[in-house]
Amino acid sequence: MYDLVLKGGRVVDPASDLDGVLDVAIENGLIARVAAAIAPAETARVIEVGGAIVTPGxxxxxxxxxxxxxxxxxxxxxxxxxxxxxxxxxxxxxxxxxxxxxxxxxxxxxxxxxxxxxxxxxxxxxxxxxxxxxxxxxxxxxxxxxxxxxxxxxxxxxxxxxxxxxxxxxxxxxxxxxxxxxxxxxxxxxxxxxxxxxxxxxxxxxxxxxxxxxxxxxxxxxxxxxxxxxxxxxxxxxxxxxxxxxxxxxxxxxxxxxxxxxxxxxxxxxxxxxxxxxxxxxxxxxxxxxxxxxxxxxxxxxxxxxxxxxxxxxxxxxIGAEQRLGRLAVGRQADVSVLDLEDGAWVVYDILGAPLRVDRAFAPRLTVKKGRVFTPDFGPRPWGWWPDRAITGGCC
Ligand SMILES: [Zn+2]
Missing domain, CATH: 3.20.20.140 (Metal-dependent hydrolases)
Known part of the structure; x- marks a missing residue:
């Protein structure tokens, strides 16, 4: 019996050659399995992460x-x-x-x-x-x-x-x-x-x-x-x-x-x-x-x-921790990031104030550290995580 399954997200882990809708099972703070359609009966807890990107922590x-x-x-x-x-x-x-x-x-x-x-x-x-x-x-x-x-x-x-x-x-x-x-x-x-x-x-x-x-x-x-x-x-x-x-x-x-x-x-x-x-x-x-x-x-x-x-x-x-971190492989530490990747019209700025328009942006949805689940904070901006809205027809 797994402790937790993150279900239905798009797993993107190039180091493990994974990119697709997969479930991630966690047991005793370690990655126990990464596979399609892990049965809910096999786990104590399921978190649905459909529509999200699931990456190594x-x-x-x-x-x-x-x-x-x-x-x-x-x-x-x-x-x-x-x-x-x-x-x-x-x-x-x-x-x-x-x-x-x-x-x-x-x-x-x-x-x-x-x-x-x-x-x-x-x-x-x-x-x-x-x-x-x-x-x-x-x-x-x-x-x-x-x-x-x-x-x-x-x-x-x-x-x-x-x-x-x-x-x-x-x-x-x-x-x-x-x-x-x-x-x-x-x-x-x-x-x-x-x-x-x-x-x-x-x-x-x-x-x-x-x-x-x-x-x-x-x-x-x-x-x-x-x-x-x-x-x-x-x-x-x-x-x-x-x-x-x-x-x-x-x-x-x-x-x-x-x-x-x-x-x-x-x-x-x-x-x-x-x-x-x-x-x-x-x-x-x-x-x-x-x-x-x-x-x-x-x-x-x-x-x-x-x-x-x-x-x-x-x-x-x-940092020389590749045996433990950085991949969603079985037996690795269960560090997982669940991210929203949304389409939109935003602008981000570098330290010189130069703008860059972006049409996709990430925000954290869920974090799993050694098998334990954390819900992200509200975000660093007054409206949360997303960058500044781009003004239509604007500069860059
Ligand atoms: Zn520094």
Missing amino acids: LIDLHAHVFEGVNRTGVNPDLGGVYSGVTTIVDAGSAGAATFGGWRHILPHCHTEIIPFLHICQTGLATLPDIIAESSINLADTVKVATQHPDLIRGIKARMVSPALEIMGMEMPKLAKRAAREAGIKLMVHIGDTEKRYDPKVIHPLLALLEPGDILTHYFTPNPGGVLDGNGKLVPEAREAADRGVWFDTAHGRMNFSFDVGRRIIDQGLLPHCISTDLTVPGRQMTVHSMTEMMTRFLGLGFTLPQVVTMSTANPARA
Whole structure:
């Protein structure tokens, strides 16, 4: 007897080669069966999800949920299971000196949180993060990371001023060293939001990244992005992708441009992962939700299977959790997202205010985390989850 069957949805799980109307059976927190027409008599509970898209649990590879410690940290479940997301990588909200704050947060959330540790010892508690060489304590960073091997999967570094002005490439090199000594990966934020440092820093930075490392803010319009002055991808970007560096688009309030994205897409080096870089103000104004990130990529011309892969299987692989997460295969953790995908006329905006008309949009309908069912929150906008309505005959 199954605990739960999600019945009649369109299962889209490219990693399992599934796309069709199928039922998903869950037992003891694991996926027990994916098949057509599982009999109601075989399960304790049925939830009808006809008309919805059923995907592996969404993984947000870059968000900020250090709630109560950092002022802009979103409540983990608000950005997680109440937004259709089952796993969140917290991208360096905490550093070695503040990491202990997680023990007051993690036991109380249903969403799985995987914290990356900031190379700045106070993390993002105050901005700017690195204000002197003493902002980094390499020994402490390695110690905290190695003390929590099951939790911390990466080190985070931000290629911004004043850190770069003070330390130059020494800063990401120290972060790489910490990651190497702790046996975990490096995630690097590109795009100098202060616009003060030499954009050519992208060349040695990309050369520093090893297979499995993650570059985040791939579509940033800020100096230090992957496009040169002529709009061409720097050669190191393709070399990095070829050797297995992950490219993630993390939207955020300052690092996502449709124009940059289109130029990159036109040159054929597609991102692997899409994520929010969610913060409290970002949720209200610019970023909104993981499902909206998926909407944006449909609007940029990606197919539904591509968008699902970039939100499930690829981030699972990027964090080394592909044996457990990112697929609806029997025996995997029962993390499932049930999404509405509606036709309509909407417009979404990047951080520069550039509009993109979209005629399909996602919203979360139901989230299943380790077999437990959560109903999403009302949504980040006054009217819920959907983007702004497009005005007929309007601009874009
Ligand atoms: Zn971030």
